[in-house]
Amino acid sequence: MVHSEPFPCRSAEWTRSDAVHSNPHTTLITPDAPVTAATHGGRAKCLQRLVRLDLPVPRTVALSFDAVHRIAKGELPDIAAILDEFPPDTLLCVRPSSEDPDWGGPGAVLNIGMNDARYVEFCDSLGHDAAAALYLRFVQAYAVHVARLDPDMFDDVSDESAHGLRETLHAYEAETEEPFPQDLAEQLAGVLRSMARAWEGTSARLLRQAKGAPADAGLGLVVQAMVPGVGQGECGSGVLQLVDTTTGLPQITGRYLSQSQGRDALGAGVEALYLEKDVRGRSLEDVAPAAFADLKRHAAHMREKLREEMQVEFVIENGHVHILDGVRVARGGRAAVRIVVRLVQDGILTPQEAVMRIEPHSLNELLHRQVSPKAKRDVLGRGIPASPGAATGRIVFTSADAQAAASRREPCILVRRETSPEDIRGMHAAAGVLTERGGITSHAAVIGRGLGLPCIVGASEMTFLTDKKQIVVPDGRVLRAGDIITLDGTSGQVLAGEPEMLEAALDDAFQTLMGWAEDASDIGIRANADSPADAQTARNFNAEGIGLCRTEHMFFEPGRLTVMREMIFAESSADRAAVLERLLPMQRDDFVQLFRIMQGQPVCIRLFDPPLHEFLPATRTGQRELAEALGLPVSDVIRRIEAMEEYNPMLGLRGVRLGVTVPEIYDMQARAIFEATLKASQDGDPVVPEIMIPLVSAKREVELVKRRVDAVAAAVRAEQRQAFDFRLGVMVETPRACLRAAEFSPYTSFLSFGTNDLTQMTYGLSRDDAGRFMSDYVNQGVFREDPFHVLDTDGVGELLKLGAERGRETNPGITLSICGEHGGNPESIAFCRAAGFDYVSCSPFRVPVARLAAAHLAIGQNVGRELT
Ligand code: PEP
Numbered sequence: 001m002v003h004s005e006p007f008p009c010r011s012a013e014w015t016r017s018d019a020v021h022s023n024p025h026t027t028l029i030t031p032d033a034p035v036t037a038a039t040h041g042g043r044a045k046c047l048q049r050l051v052r053l054d055l056p057v058p059r060t061v062a063l064s065f066d067a068v069h070r071i072a073k074g075e076l077p078d079i080a081a082i083l084d085e086f087p088p089d090t091l092l093c094v095r096p097s098s099e100d101p102d103w104g105g106p107g108a109v110l111n112i113g114m115n116d117a118r119y120v121e122f123c124d125s126l127g128h129d130a131a132a133a134l135y136l137r138f139v140q141a142y143a144v145h146v147a148r149l150d151p152d153m154f155d156d157v158s159d160e161s162a163h164g165l166r167e168t169l170h171a172y173e174a175e176t177e178e179p180f181p182q183d184l185a186e187q188l189a190g191v192l193r194s195m196a197r198a199w200e201g202t203s204a205r206l207l208r209q210a211k212g213a214p215a216d217a218g219l220g221l222v223v224q225a226m227v228p229g230v231g232q233g234e235c236g237s238g239v240l241q242l243v244d245t246t247t248g249l250p251q252i253t254g255r256y257l258s259q260s261q262g263r264d265a266l267g268a269g270v271e272a273l274y275l276e277k278d279v280r281g282r283s284l285e286d287v288a289p290a291a292f293a294d295l296k297r298h299a300a301h302m303r304e305k306l307r308e309e310m311q312v313e314f315v316i317e318n319g320h321v322h323i324l325d326g327v328r329v330a331r332g333g334r335a336a337v338r339i340v341v342r343l344v345q346d347g348i349l350t351p352q353e354a355v356m357r358i359e360p361h362s363l364n365e366l367l368h369r370q371v372s373p374k375a376k377r378d379v380l381g382r383g384i385p386a387s388p389g390a391a392t393g394r395i396v397f398t399s400a401d402a403q404a405a406a407s408r409r410e411p412c413i414l415v416r417r418e419t420s421p422e423d424i425r426g427m428h429a430a431a432g433v434l435t436e437r438g439g440i441t442s443h444a445a446v447i448g449r450g451l452g453l454p455c456i457v458g459a460s461e462m463t464f465l466t467d468k469k470q471i472v473v474p475d476g477r478v479l480r481a482g483d484i485i486t487l488d489g490t491s492g493q494v495l496a497g498e499p500e501m502l503e504a505a506l507d508d509a510f511q512t513l514m515g516w517a518e519d520a521s522d523i524g525i526r527a528n529a530d531s532p533a534d535a536q537t538a539r540n541f542n543a544e545g546i547g548l549c550r551t552e553h554m555f556f557e558p559g560r561l562t563v564m565r566e567m568i569f570a571e572s573s574a575d576r577a578a579v580l581e582r583l584l585p586m587q588r589d590d591f592v593q594l595f596r597i598m599q600g601q602p603v604c605i606r607l608f609d610p611p612l613h614e615f616l617p618a619t620r621t622g623q624r625e626l627a628e629a630l631g632l633p634v635s636d637v638i639r640r641i642e643a644m645e646e647y648n649p650m651l652g653l654r655g656v657r658l659g660v661t662v663p664e665i666y667d668m669q670a671r672a673i674f675e676a677t678l679k680a681s682q683d684g685d686p687v688v689p690e691i692m693i694p695l696v697s698a699k700r701e702v703e704l705v706k707r708r709v710d711a712v713a714a715a716v717r718a719e720q721r722q723a724f725d726f727r728l729g730v731m732v733e734t735p736r737a738c739l740r741a742a743e744f745s746p747y748t749s750f751l752s753f754g755t756n757d758l759t760q761m762t763y764g765l766s767r768d769d770a771g772r773f774m775s776d777y778v779n780q781g782v783f784r785e786d787p788f789h790v791l792d793t794d795g796v797g798e799l800l801k802l803g804a805e806r807g808r809e810t811n812p813g814i815t816l817s818i819c820g821e822h823g824g825n826p827e828s829i830a831f832c833r834a835a836g837f838d839y840v841s842c843s844p845f846r847v848p849v850a851r852l853a854a855a856h857l858a859i860g861q862n863v864g865r866e867l868t
Pocket residue numbers: 446548550609733753754755756757758819820821
């Protein structure tokens with residue numbers, strides 16, 4: 001029998017029983033059917049939107065999560081009523097429709113309804129090959145998914161011809177000892193049951209949970225009339241999108257394959273056509289220009305009305321376009337930004353909607369070089385991803401080698417057990433840093449983030465034989481100095497060789513998005529910046545000032561370290577002050593530069609913080625050099641160094657304790673700050689410096705330091721006969737400072753919470769050693785997250801709230817902020833904003849992430865307000 005209309009699915013007028021109309025569980029998709037993503041899944045909802053746009057979508061019946069759940073338990077819906085929705089002899093397909101397309105689902109089953117009789121009909125209407133291909137595809141899918149036969153049994157099927165079909169049907173019958181089912185209702189019921197059960201299986205559940213789906217996530221199914229894509233005239237299938245997935249720039253992308261179904265056009269090795277005219281080969285535009293024009297028009301319509309870049313799955317049937325589905329275009333971070341900015345520019349989204357569509361963490365992909373998603377990864381080992389971005393270079397094991405490599409303009413990766421302040425210059429010279437020890441707030445991590453330098457710490461699964469200049473990786477390979485490796489500081493992977501990279505994308509789209517985020521956010525974002533380069537980066541990202549300048553790094557500069565050491569070795573206060581006189585002009589120049597770059601924005605300078613011991617040479621060669629410089633016997637130097645050793649330096653003589661016991665250092669720094677203030681204010685915007693006292697735990701510490709700083713200010717004012725203002729504040733980073741904030745707040749203008757030390761002291765957990773067991777702790781659920789990375793709002797947060805409350809009690813106008821690494825973490829920013837903090841301060845490269853997170857919070861709250 002020859003059908004004049006082989007695929008009657010297109011008959012739009014076809015209307016049937018009420019059973020499947022506006023039935024909340026099994027409904028024909030019409031413009032007003034009760035379909036939602038939360039009850040029927042994203043695909044069903046999207047199809048309804050396409051129907052509302054009057055696009056050529058085949059008839060579709062949607063089954064709700066509830067209906068599918070019941071099918072899995074053996075309760076089938078009214079199959080006859082579903083079939084009644086389609087004209088007789090329609091081939092059907094069933095596709096999954098989970099709430100979030102990323103959660104996956106069982107594969108689609110096509111050509112349901114093919115049987116011996118339809119095959120004969122199609123041989124007449126479409127030709128033997130097309131008929132065989134349709135039937136064969138269905139038999140194979142049914143055999144594997146419904147009859148649960150081993151897919152390997154079809155390996156020997158010779159081809160897709162009538163002969164291949166016969167072989168397949170024989171194989172099916174031999175294996176199941178039953179003929180292949182011929183009845184459409186039986187076929188459809190079998191397919192629905194198998195897909196429902198596949199979703200409820202353990203491995204599928206684990207897989208989707210790993211992608212973030214809740215344990216009880218539901219699956220909807222859509223039963224759709226097939227437009228088979230094979231037959232006479234120009235027939236085929238393909239996908240199209242209007243943007244490039246990597247860049248987000250306008251670019252018609254996709255493939256089309258004549259005489260094909262589903263996603264065949266994307267299969268490996270197929271000779272698919274380009275869509276738009278292309279010098280590389282034939283295109284759909286060449287073979288079916290009218291269909292291509294329609295398709296482009298439909299895609300643009302979808303973009304405008306669905307307010308999103310969509311990938312369109314289409315079929316062409318004898319020159320006519322049908323839209324089977326639309327899914328959000330998959331995209332990386334940089335494409336995502338470009339896409340939303342263009343949607344705003346085209347009047348489709350508002351700037352606030354665009355801001356809300358970009359996940360703050362995803363900006364890291366734009367801010368740094370990345371390993372290309374297309375690159376092959378030869379993973380040597382893993383550590384804690386401490387500073388994002390990717391860098392390739394030759395391995396060096398010492399800071400001196402890193403500097404030597406930099407002078408040869410040769411990118412290198414500095415490998416250390418852990419870094420110390422002595423490695424700063426090596427870190428500046430390196431393209432990336434890899435350490436065996438450490439956690440997210442260890443030295444290498446903090447400096448790496450500050451410099452925007454990719455960094456992996458705590459890579460303890462690799463064996464660091466630094467003496468031999470070798471690393472042994474878990475699979476036994478040995479890396480040596482000079483070998484090329486790549487650090488992926490975003491994922492924590494150490495890779496062999498030099499995979500393809502994507503450059504940072506701080507382009508106009510990024511700047512535009514950041515401008516909108518800035519307009520929306522209502523908490524200040526400052527940067528932690530120690531050097532002019534950091535300050536410049538902070539300005540480039542529009543930071544609203546410097547929230548923490550760690551001054552100690554300035555003393556590791558060449559030419560200063562020896563003077564610093566002389567100061568440490570000075571016998572008397574007068575000698576110490578004399579040596580510090582030599583450091584004063586250098587320190588003043590540092591501050592003048594920072595003030596000038598920041599152009600009148602606030603700059604918060606922390607007085608000297610680390611234990612002095614960190615400045616002393618650890619090696620014999622260094623000690624010998626110091627003895628020479630000081631004119632002392634080496635034995636004297638060694639003895640003095642040993643005498644200064646502390647059991648627990650991070651809890652020893654550091655921070656304000658040095659300010660109290662060796663006050664000349666703070667005197668010199670205060671003078672340098674005030675003199676720089678006057679100098680920078682002469683030829684630029686007026687400067688009001690902020691001076692911050694670290695590691696405070698008692699009111700008297702603040703009193704003592706304040707008295708001396710005030711005295712230095714008075715002296716500078718008198719000497720220079722000029723007035724200036726400054727603000728003195730306390731860095732709250734000991735639990736006691738939080739508890740006693742009411743006592744010292746009247747003496748201070750601001751409290752800045754140093755959550756790195758505060759976390760360390762609250763947990764009694766060394767920030768430099770936590771990396772060794774942190775992953776075990778997180779994996780076993782002891783900590784939800786690394787508390788050095790995401791603020792522990794329960795414990796440390798409680799202290800922050802107490803400190804803020806008590807500080808405000810005695811000084812209502814006090815400025816509150818945080819300047820620990822948590823300042824750049826979106827979850828922690830939410831906490832600070834809710835607690836009424838004025839600003840957060842973070843590494844310069846995290847400023848955009850923090851700003852976007854702040855904008856999300858403000859916009860989210862406003863939207864919430866509008867809804868109530
Ligand atoms: C802190 O402790 O949170 C802090 C910002 O200071 P540092 O990391 O220099 O100790």
